[in-house]
Amino acid sequence: DVKVTQSSRYLVKRTGEKVFLECVQDMDHENMFWYRQDPGLGLRLIYFSYDVKMKEKGDIPEGYSVSREKKERFSLILESASTNQTSMYLCASSRYQGPDTGELFFGEGSRLTVL
């Protein structure tokens, strides 16, 4: 079974704090993604990466950055957390399949509350 593990299920942070959300996958997937899930807004893509040290902006990258130093690990960073970043964050990975796309495997999610 593919496992996508997010380091923290629940976090509470203060406005202005730096926040790290870690994601690790164990199936040697090339592609990794960070989504934000809010009620009524669905799954919005923040950043994605198709290779080590590579990153691409998604639909809502403002206020976020990412790091992919190793193939299995993709980190989401909130440089200075704000209350409007209170949300559920989902990490996902998929295998590279050339012009096609493979199944996305999601982590359990990290619920972040910024006070």
Added chain:
Amino acid sequence: GENVEQHPSTLSVQEGDSAVIKCTYSDSASNYFPWYKQELGKRPQLIIDIRSNVGEKKDQRIAVTLNKTAKHFSLHITETQPEDSAVYFCALHLGGNTPLVFGKGTRLSVIA
């Protein structure tokens, strides 16, 4: 970028009835159309998908239909059961090295 419109946003059905969720898109380059199910408190998981060279695909009580001319695809769930209650997301792929584009989701409630 490409947008996927998903309707309805909420859907309630009696147990045993059918449920249909529809997604529309505009980019004719879309070539892959998966559906993900997210049960309460759990991660989204792929339940069925269809590629652009196929019009319909079935897997037991669920089916997906694709109308490339009209640019819409639909999820059909027959004989609904309480465990079908979840949020369902449609998505599409534009090909190449691009990420999936997701609809906003449909919350399905199956009433026993």
